Amino acid sequence: MDFTVPPDLADLLARIRSYIEEEVFPAELQITDRTNILTSWDVVEGLRDKARERGIYLPHMPEEYGGLGVGVFGMSLVSQECGVSGLASLGLNAMAPDEGNMHTLLIAGDEEQKERWLRPLAEGSIRSCFAMTEPDVASSDPTNLETTAVRDGDEWVLNGRKWCITGAIGAAFAIVVAKTGSDEAAGHRNYSLIIVPTDTPGWEIEHNPEWMGSHSPGGHPYITLTDVRVPAANLLGAEGEGFVIAQKRLAGGRLAHAMRWIGVSQRALDLTTQRLLERKSFGKELARHQGLQFMIADSAMDLYASKLMVLHAAWKVEHGLPHRQEIAMVKTFVSEAFGRIVDRAVQIHGAAGIAMELPISTWYQDARAARIYDGASEVHRMTIARELLKLAMTGESTKQATGDLL
Numbered sequence: 202m203d204f205t206v207p208p209d210l211a212d213l214l215a216r217i218r219s220y221i222e223e224e225v226f227p228a229e230l231q232i233t234d235r236t237n238i239l240t241s242w243d244v245v246e247g248l249r250d251k252a253r254e255r256g257i258y259l260p261h262m263p264e265e266y267g268g269l270g271v272g273v274f275g276m277s278l279v280s281q282e283c284g285v286s287g288l289a290s291l292g293l294n295a296m297a298p299d300e301g302n303m304h305t306l307l308i309a310g311d312e313e314q315k316e317r318w319l320r321p322l323a324e325g326s327i328r329s330c331f332a333m334t335e336p337d338v339a340s341s342d343p344t345n346l347e348t349t350a351v352r353d354g355d356e357w358v359l360n361g362r363k364w365c366i367t368g369a370i371g372a373a374f375a376i377v378v379a380k381t382g383s384d385e386a387a388g389h390r391n392y393s394l395i396i397v398p399t400d401t402p403g404w405e406i407e408h409n410p411e412w413m414g415s416h417s418p419g420g421h422p423y424i425t426l427t428d429v430r431v432p433a434a435n436l437l438g439a440e441g442e443g444f445v446i447a448q449k450r451l452a453g454g455r456l457a458h459a460m461r462w463i464g465v466s467q468r469a470l471d472l473t474t475q476r477l478l479e480r481k482s483f484g485k486e487l488a489r490h491q492g493l494q495f496m497i498a499d500s501a502m503d504l505y506a507s508k509l510m511v512l513h514a515a516w517k518v519e520h521g522l523p524h525r526q527e528i529a530m531v532k533t534f535v536s537e538a539f540g541r542i543v544d545r546a547v548q549i550h551g552a553a554g555i556a557m558e559l560p561i562s563t564w565y566q567d568a569r570a571a572r573i574y575d576g577a578s579e580v581h582r583m584t585i586a587r588e589l590l591k592l593a594m595t596g597e598s599t600k601q602a603t604g605d606l607l
């Protein structure tokens with residue numbers, strides 16, 4: 202087992218690190234409204250130009266779309282570097298939801314769809330969103346989704362309501378999850394992905410509620426779709442394959458999120474250990490209180506376990522090995538470890554951990570959301586347990602469903 206990072210990847214990571222220090226951190230100070238980054242979009246454009254100049258733009262896409270062709274394993278390490286600042290992934294054009302939509306178009310799109318939507322997305326001239334969740338039903342269970350797409354001649358006609366749609370304000374198109382079949386027994390195979398240009402009549406942004414934590418460009422608004430007509434050719438992949446494609450998209454996306462959380466957690470631990478050395482209570486440095494030493498030791502163990510889990514899962518994805526169980530474990534464990542690490546960081550910083558002047562309070566809010574989006578912890582635990590029990594029912598060891606290591 203060799204944990205050495207290959208030289209070309211190590212070189213890319215070093216260049217991304219310099220970019221973050223020299224371009225991204227100074228750019229953070231130019232953001233005029235942290236709740237609406239679209240008002241400072243020129244800052245993001247500037248960062249993208251710098252990323253292109255440094256040859257680090259679009260690491261996750263193949264060269265034919267102007268990318269670097271870094272695989273899932275490499276992207277995990279890139280995402281870890283980018284975790285230290287939300288602007289870093291935006292600067293590389295490797296941020297959800299555009300990153301996931303690029304992958305979806307790459308694996309499921311036909312040539313025309315790729316030229317029309319993937320190419321400008323990769324170039325950074327448009328943005329996009331992914332519209333699955335609905336306000337009126339528990340969307341953890343995808344078979345609850347009510348938005349329909351009905352075939353009428355050469356068109357699909359969509360009706361329904363979505364919400365929580367990251368990036369929808371200002372997006373050029375949405376990949377919408379819609380019910381195209383009505384066979385109860387088919388379950389999630391009744392759902393398909395349909396590309397909807399957002400200037401289509403009937404697509405309407407209702408409103409964008411306020412959300413705690415960091416803010417992505419384009420908010421997470423409510424959307425109504427009223428008799429939205431798009432060409433039949435806008436079906437992405439085969440009819441009924443919506444969730445099969447979405448699962449493929451989510452594997453890389455969940456690993457990238459997990460590695461970004463690890464990047465943030467590392468920064469939180471660095472600030473925390475520094476703070477322990479700087480302040481004194483009851484006649485000695487905070488660092489000398491054993492109770493606080495235990496807290497940073499627990500954070501170090503959380504980080505180590507998180508990194509190993511992500512790297513192993515990424516390795517499995519890259520080698521085409523089964524990885525559904527590992528991705529569910531990574532999503533759950535790392536989002537919860539992120540929460541524990543920033544919680545300890547808040548506690549050790551005292552009042553400064555709550556003040557919005559420092560980034561720790563925002564990370565604390567981000568960590569809370571991480572346990573919900575891309576599948577709530579409980580739903581992933583349900584998937585994990587199901588695999589364990591399936592093996593038990595056949596009398597087999599559960600080893601296969603615990604990472605299937607050595």
Ligand SMILES: Cc1cc2nc3c(=O)[nH]c(=O)nc-3n(C[C@H](O)[C@H](O)[C@H](O)COP(=O)(O)OP(=O)(O)OC[C@H]3O[C@@H](n4cnc5c(N)ncnc54)[C@H](O)[C@@H]3O)c2cc1C
Pocket residue numbers: 298331332333334335338339340341342364365366367368421570573574575576577578579580583
């Ligand atoms: C910041 C953010 C960004 C998002 N971006 C997008 C986006 O771009 N596009 C999009 O489509 N969606 C997006 N979402 C929505 C997200 O994917 C959903 O919130 C998530 O899938 C859960 O669905 P729900 O909110 O309807 O919760 P529900 O399905 O109502 O579930 C509520 C809670 O019930 C519990 N629960 C549910 N099922 C079970 C079970 N079987 N066993 C035990 N407990 C259970 C869980 O604790 C869950 O949190 C985003 C959410 C957030 C917070």
